[in-house]
Amino acid sequence: MSKSGAITAPPETEKKEKTDTKGSPDHGYLVICWNDPVNLMEYVTHVFQTVFGWPKAKARQHMMQVHQAGKSLLARETFEKAEHYVHQLQSYHLHATMERDE
Amino acid sequence: MKFIRPKKSARQGDSFVFRMTLGEKELLLTTLKMYPMLDSKYHRLSRDPKATTKAEQEWLVEAMEQQQQEHKKRLGQLLADNQRFFRDDSGTLALTLTSEQMEWMLRVLNEIRVGSWARLGCPDPDAIRPAKMGAGQARFAASMELSGYFQSILLEAFS
Numbered sequence: 001m002s003k004s005g006a007i008t009a010p011p012e013t014e015k016k017e018k019t020d021t022k023g024s025p026d027h028g029y030l031v032i033c034w035n036d037p038v039n040l041m042e043y044v045t046h047v048f049q050t051v052f053g054w055p056k057a058k059a060r061q062h063m064m065q066v067h068q069a070g071k072s073l074l075a076r077e078t079f080e081k082a083e084h085y086v087h088q089l090q091s092y093h094l095h096a097t098m099e100r101d102e
Numbered sequence: 103m104k105f106i107r108p109k110k111s112a113r114q115g116d117s118f119v120f121r122m123t124l125g126e127k128e129l130l131l132t133t134l135k136m137y138p139m140l141d142s143k144y145h146r147l148s149r150d151p152k153a154t155t156k157a158e159q160e161w162l163v164e165a166m167e168q169q170q171q172e173h174k175k176r177l178g179q180l181l182a183d184n185q186r187f188f189r190d191d192s193g194t195l196a197l198t199l200t201s202e203q204m205e206w207m208l209r210v211l212n213e214i215r216v217g218s219w220a221r222l223g224c225p226d227p228d229a230i231r232p233a234k235m236g237a238g239q240a241r242f243a244a245s246m247e248l249s250g251y252f253q254s255i256l257l258e259a260f261s
Contacts, residue, residue: 002227002250029153037227038219040250042257043212050205083147083154087162090145091169092209093216097146100153 001041001067029082031075034095035066047092105259118259120197127187133248137177137210139217142166173210208256211249218246
């Protein structure tokens with residue numbers, strides 16, 4: 001992601017989200033946002049807030065995880081919902097994909 | 103270009119006022135006119151080809167093409183609207199946008215930024231040196247930086 005920012009810890013929310021849906025066959029797809037050097041950090045935070053309705057602090061935590069770890073798991077969903085989110089994120093031109101939860 | 107203040111309007115709801123020089127206005131319009139910049143096949147639904155079907159990928163491309171057509175149409179309306187930019191009481195050039203218009207412009211500017219970067223070959227932005235490029239490539243470097251500049255101002259107003 002372009003432009004540097006303050007370093008924060010990886011999102012604690014991700015572990016909870018994983019636990020909430022773990023083992024559910026209906027939620028076998030992961031929505032992942034990957035790092036790229038061109039999308040502005042504040043823009044990525046703004047898109048996460050807009051698409052997922054997250055508060056700014058949570059959106060920023062996920063943005064920082066993308067920036068520092070190279071990717072962030074944003075949601076574990078059904079195929080249809082994961083596809084919807086990926087379409088939404090890509091309409092903002094973030095580098096997002098859906099992957100099978102192996 | 104500078105964000106001045108949010109403005110309450112009974113007809114349009116919340117709107118935002120930006121003050122700018124004539125040069126900034128010309129740069130903003132010149133940048134916006136470059137839309138669309140990104141190939142509709144740029145995005146992949148999944149990194150794993152087995153995770154999605156060819157039809158699902160094609161649907162994504164169609165959705166992207168449709169979005170570009172809608173944005174292009176709206177952009178044409180914006181560029182044709184002579185009232186969009188105005189002189190305020192102090193004689194300074196200003197632009198008023200609703201939050202919905204800002205959201206739309208932010209997306210359009212980001213596509214120009216990402217599309218410019220893609221046409222430069224997706225380099226590390228810190229390694230881009232316009233002075234060492236040909237005119238065509240330097241133009242993409244400029245549009246990438248300019249769209250990012252205008253995006254930052256819109257994002258500042260949102261925050």
